[in-house]
Amino acid sequence: MNGDLLTDEERNTSMGLGYVMAAERLGLKYLADIKVMTELVCDMTNRAMAVWSEEQARDENFEPSPSYGEQLDKMVEELAVILRGRNPRFMATPWFTDPNQLRESLWCEYRSAFPDDPEVASPAYDPIWQQASCCVVVPYDMLDWHTKEGTLHEFPVENSAHVRCMVASFLGLPLESLPPDLVKSEAEIRALRAGDDESETGGEKCG
Numbered sequence: 001m002n003g004d005l006l007t008d009e010e011r012n013t014s015m016g017l018g019y020v021m022a023a024e025r026l027g028l029k030y031l032a033d034i035k036v037m038t039e040l041v042c043d044m045t046n047r048a049m050a051v052w053s054e055e056q057a058r059d060e061n062f063e064p065s066p067s068y069g070e071q072l073d074k075m076v077e078e079l080a081v082i083l084r085g086r087n088p089r090f091m092a093t094p095w096f097t098d099p100n101q102l103r104e105s106l107w108c109e110y111r112s113a114f115p116d117d118p119e120v121a122s123p124a125y126d127p128i129w130q131q132a133s134c135c136v137v138v139p140y141d142m143l144d145w146h147t148k149e150g151t152l153h154e155f156p157v158e159n160s161a162h163v164r165c166m167v168a169s170f171l172g173l174p175l176e177s178l179p180p181d182l183v184k185s186e187a188e189i190r191a192l193r194a195g196d197d198e199s200e201t202g203g204e205k206c207g
Contacts, residue, residue, distance in 0.1 A: 002085055002092045016093055023091035031082070031090040032171065038182055041135060041166045044079055045159065048072065048140045056147070072136055079132040083170060095172060105172050106131050135166045159183075 002019070003011070005026060010018030016032075023030040030036055051071050083102065085092030095101045106127035107120075114120045139159050146155045160183040167182065168175045 002097060003094070005091070019091055019093050026091070028091040029089060031085070031092045031096060034167065034171065034173075034178065034182075036090075037167050037171055038163065040079070040082065041163050041170070042183065044075055044136050045139045045163060047075055048136050049143055052140050052143050072140065075136045076129065076133045079135060080126075080129045083128050083132060102170070102172065103128055106169065109169070131166075131169060135170075138162055 002022075006018050006022045007025075010021045010025075012018070013021060019032070020030055022028075031040075051068055055068050081087050082090055082092075083096055085097035107125070110117075110120045110125070110127050110130065119125060139162060142158055142162070143152075143155055146152045146158075163183050164175060164178050167173075168178055
């Protein structure tokens with residue numbers, strides 16, 4: 001458990017700041033940080049789009065190969081492991097490691113959305129894996145749909161909204177509490193790469 005990594009001083013620090021202190025001391029990414037979570041979601045989104053691009057380049061009629069599902073499933077499992085607080089590169093708070101917090105929060109969302117679904121009602125249902133799947137697969141499906149419909153210009157805005165929803169869901173935050181420019185535009189990303197101060201521009205590319 002991540003709590004075992006804290007010193008006595010860090011463990012006794014109020015407001016959960018001990019986890020932040022421990023992450024800095026150990027050189028880990030603090031998973032409950034909005035920027036860190038945004039980077040994680042964007043990474044998964046960009047990798048899903050890369051899989052889609054590979055499939056499209058392989059077959060002009062876009063008939064997915066048997067391996068594409070395996071690639072996405074591996075990404076989903078990777079994300080789920082992180083969200084359960086089991087990846088040693090991340091410092092996860094009890095929100096992630098305690099099954100009565102993030103897992104229960106997501107389960108409540110699914111039970112509210114699908115009250116008559118017996119699978120969701122089952123104690124064996126894994127809402128963390130399901131939400132991780134949504135995070136990875138939805139951008140892939142959106143990109144595929146917009147390409148076929150000739151509306152690819154709409155994808156970046158929709159994908160940015162998807163990223164914000166995922167970040168809010170994984171952190172248990174109201175969507176409106178996240179900055180509307182959480183994911184920056186392509187123009188801002190280019191300016192950032194040209195040498196603008198990162199602390200002023202911020203943001204992650206997800207589209």
